[in-house]
Amino acid sequence: MANKNKFQSVTGMHDILPEDQKYYRKIYDVVSNIAEFYGFGKIDTPIVEETELFAKGIGLATDVVKKEMYNLKTKGDDSLSLRPEWTAGIVRSYIENGMHSLPQPLKLWYFGPCYRYERPQAGRYRQFWQFGFEIFGESSSVIDAQIIQIFYNIFKELKLKDLIIEINSVGDSNCRPYYKKLLSSYLKSRESSICPDCKRRFKENVLRVLDCKEEKCQPIKTEAPQILDHLCDECHSHFKEVLEFLDEIELPYTLNPYLVRGLDYYTKTVFELFSESEGGCKNALAGGGRYDKLVKLLRGRDTPACGAAAGTERIVSLMKAQDIEGAKEPETQIFLAQLGSMAKRKGLWLLEEFRKSKVRVAESFGKNSLKAQLNRADKLGAKYTLILGQKEALDGVVIVRNMKTGKQDVVKIDEVVAIVKKRLK
RNA sequence: GCGGUCGUAGUGUAGUGGUUAGCACAAGAGUUUGUGGAACUCUUAGGGGGAGUUCGAAUCUCCUCGACCGCCCCA
Numbered sequence: 001m002a003n004k005n006k007f008q009s010v011t012g013m014h015d016i017l018p019e020d021q022k023y024y025r026k027i028y029d030v031v032s033n034i035a036e037f038y039g040f041g042k043i044d045t046p047i048v049e050e051t052e053l054f055a056k057g058i059g060l061a062t063d064v065v066k067k068e069m070y071n072l073k074t075k076g077d078d079s080l081s082l083r084p085e086w087t088a089g090i091v092r093s094y095i096e097n098g099m100h101s102l103p104q105p106l107k108l109w110y111f112g113p114c115y116r117y118e119r120p121q122a123g124r125y126r127q128f129w130q131f132g133f134e135i136f137g138e139s140s141s142v143i144d145a146q147i148i149q150i151f152y153n154i155f156k157e158l159k160l161k162d163l164i165i166e167i168n169s170v171g172d173s174n175c176r177p178y179y180k181k182l183l184s185s186y187l188k189s190r191e192s193s194i195c196p197d198c199k200r201r202f203k204e205n206v207l208r209v210l211d212c213k214e215e216k217c218q219p220i221k222t223e224a225p226q227i228l229d230h231l232c233d234e235c236h237s238h239f240k241e242v243l244e245f246l247d248e249i250e251l252p253y254t255l256n257p258y259l260v261r262g263l264d265y266y267t268k269t270v271f272e273l274f275s276e277s278e279g280g281c282k283n284a285l286a287g288g289g290r291y292d293k294l295v296k297l298l299r300g301r302d303t304p305a306c307g308a309a310a311g312t313e314r315i316v317s318l319m320k321a322q323d324i325e326g327a328k329e330p331e332t333q334i335f336l337a338q339l340g341s342m343a344k345r346k347g348l349w350l351l352e353e354f355r356k357s358k359v360r361v362a363e364s365f366g367k368n369s370l371k372a373q374l375n376r377a378d379k380l381g382a383k384y385t386l387i388l389g390q391k392e393a394l395d396g397v398v399i400v401r402n403m404k405t406g407k408q409d410v411v412k413i414d415e416v417v418a419i420v421k422k423r424l425k
Numbered sequence: 426g427c428g429g430u431c432g433u434a435g436u437g438u439a440g441u442g443g444u445u446a447g448c449a450c451a452a453g454a455g456u457u458u459g460u461g462g463a464a465c466u467c468u469u470a471g472g473g474g475g476a477g478u479u480c481g482a483a484u485c486u487c488c489u490c491g492a493c494c495g496c497c498c499c500a
Binding site: 114129208213286287370374382389 | 462473493496498
């Protein structure tokens with residue numbers, strides 16, 4: 001503990017305060033509207049799953065599973081993990097709930113926190129919110145394009161600038177093993193000239209060498225055999241079709257033959273979305289792809305699937321950097337000020353009358369000075385302040401003060417709701 | 426897991442070995458106790474934590490915690 005007298009949030013996790021909620025709400029609104037339009041059903045899965053689900057689904061050798069999971073043991077000696085991403089859990093749910101017997105393709109979306117034990121950094125947290133879309137039971141390439149389109153549309157609707165899609169194909173079990181061999185033998189011949197990290201990658205996950213940013217590895221990457229040249233017929237035509245769809249809907253993409261993702265379950269299409277604007281966040285805003293083998297791997301029926309996820313914190317920070325507004329806060333138009341205990345009681349009652357008529361009224365019942373209450377009303381930007389004092393309470397009236405002009409009218413307390421409603425129009 | 430920068434009231438900052446640790450904003454109370462947006466007064470509240478050096482540490486050293494930024498990896 002950093003300070004024995006104070007608690008603080010744990011490393012890499014932070015509060016989302018009221019002032020930031022508008023960004024999250026805006027994102028949620030846009031995402032849920034789009035999900036609804038495209039016919040996705042919302043799903044929530046538990047934050048905790050069996051460790052083995054992730055190990056098997058994401059891949060034992062991946063960094064996410066090997067060193068970034070929050071693992072815990074229960075009293076019953078079960079090994080559980082906080083979800084580092086949603087897909088494995090959703091696939092589990094798809095299988096467990098027999099969703100294969102629902103009309104296919106089955107479309108699901110989600111929005112919620114994930115956990116990864118990593119070093120916190122720009123756009124990276126140990127607790128972070130992801131939203132994502134998954135489509136099960138459809139192998140057609142049009143689905144891949146549609147998933148990309150959905151994410152592009154979400155970002156477009158959020159007014160994020162300079163969006164770019166990077167796309168690649170990582171092949172499938174027919175062609176990827178062969179390509180890996182090819183790449184390995186190529187790299188073996190150049191092993192002396194690659195960076196130390198790549199030497200390690202070469203052993204652990206050859207494909208990741210393609211992702212290296214080291215200067216000295218670039219020429220080696222350029223001359224390396226590219227997976228796109230070695231896709232099997234099926235993967236090749238699938239990928240070609242995806243690109244044709246993207247051309248058709250005029251999405252700005254670039255082929256990135258070096259794009260390989262860190263989760264093992266991908267087959268065929270993989271992609272990431274970025275914003276290339278100033279304040280340049282090199283982090284992907286969203287990433288995903290096709291995972292045709294995952295459902296079967298997790299002991300379900302052989303079911304093709306495709307999906308992607310986006311990082312909410314990264315989007316929020318980009319929105320701030322690009323001066324994009326969050327969801328609009330409701331305005332405070334009416335403030336109810338009271339003086340004296342009798343007025344306070346009447347005020348409590350009057351507030352309920354307003355609530356029943358769906359008129360938002362702010363108040364500060366805890367304050368006793370009228371001055372302080374008017375001050376608050378002013379700061380909240382109220383158009384009218386209703387003043388209810390001892391005198392008014394006795395007479396059954398309320399003073400309606402126009403905050404702009406300072407003009408005040410005395411109206412009957414039974415009519416004030418209707419009168420205020422009228423004035424606000 | 427590895428490297429770099431940093432850590433003073435709620436926020437933003439000043440102060441480089443001895444100061445009542447200063448300022449601004451915010452918050453709260455008030456200036457004829459029933460009238461806001463100005464001014465003024467007052468109040469709340471501070472050197473991340475722990476050790477060490479020293480007569481004396483916010484200031485120097487070490488450890489630790491945290492934040493930010495890279496690497497790795499990812500959303």
